Amino acid sequence: MVVVSTVEMLDGAGCALMAAPTRRTGADYSKGKPRFLGGLEPETLLRAALVAASFGGALMLVASDFLTLFEVRAVTAKIKDVSGGDNHSYAMTILGLVALPMAYGATRSASRPAMAALAALGAVAALVALAFDLPDATGTNTLARTFADASGQPQIGFYVETLGAVLLLVAGAGGLLLGDDDRAGSRARPARARGDAAAARRDDEERERAAAERARRRGGGG
Numbered sequence: 001m002v003v004v005s006t007v008e009m010l011d012g013a014g015c016a017l018m019a020a021p022t023r024r025t026g027a028d029y030s031k032g033k034p035r036f037l038g039g040l041e042p043e044t045l046l047r048a049a050l051v052a053a054s055f056g057g058a059l060m061l062v063a064s065d066f067l068t069l070f071e072v073r074a075v076t077a078k079i080k081d082v083s084g085g086d087n088h089s090y091a092m093t094i095l096g097l098v099a100l101p102m103a104y105g106a107t108r109s110a111s112r113p114a115m116a117a118l119a120a121l122g123a124v125a126a127l128v129a130l131a132f133d134l135p136d137a138t139g140t141n142t143l144a145r146t147f148a149d150a151s152g153q154p155q156i157g158f159y160v161e162t163l164g165a166v167l168l169l170v171a172g173a174g175g176l177l178l179g180d181d182d183r184a185g186s187r188a189r190p191a192r193a194r195g196d197a198a199a200a201r202r203d204d205e206e207r208e209r210a211a212a213e214r215a216r217r218r219g220g221g222g
Contacts, residue, residue, distance in 0.1 A: 047178065054103035054118055054171035060164030061096030061125055067157030070137035074150045084157045087136055088128055092161050095125050099168055106175050115179065119172025125165035133158060 065085035072079045084092055099121045105114035137158050139151035 043178075046174070050171050050174045050178070051103075051107045053167040053174075054106060055100070057122065057164045057167030057171060058096045058099035058103055060160050060167065061092040061099065064157045064161035064164060065090050065093045067160060068155040069133060069157040069161075070152045070154050072139075072150050072152055079150060081155070082136070082152075084133070084161055088132055091128050092125060092164070095121050095128075096164070103171070106171070110175070110179060112176065112179055115172045115175035117172070118168050119176070122165050122168030122170075122172060125161065125168065129158065129162045129165055133161070 065083065067084060068081045069084040069087050071081045084090075099118060102114045102117045102121065105111040106118055134154075137152050137154040139153070
């Protein structure tokens, strides 16, 4: 009986050793995932940043039309201020208002068309800022040369509209890229599930064999 008890103890120790790597691997995997700001994963933070960029960019476009886009100066005297709305007929306001529901759709339902629309609106806003407003704001167009020796100087409105356009571009393109990663992950999950099921079956078979071996040894010892 002492021999049988010793064999059972060794069998139990062997089973515990076989199970230990699995527990340790799971713990190491969970510890290896980078987390920031109270346990948030980088992907969660990135998505939050894209949401902020989409709504922030749209609001910046609207606000820029009511700010000074550039000022016209002759030598050292300021002649006039020109707002964004006056210079491009409130095009940025229209783009920003259209971008708001797109931002909602992109963040609420992860709509790929809405993300693509955000990127397209950002590209149009960047085109207006760089191809239409920049020549005026730097004094290379006729508006800033109404007076002799006059020149234009960019003001806060120009920088706000440019930043808003960039944020919309980043939000739309970033959302599309993250969506591609999610689909790749969803395709990989069934394969991982199948692998987990196979591993569980192997564990069950090992336990059954170990139990049968213990029963055989107890029968032989008796």
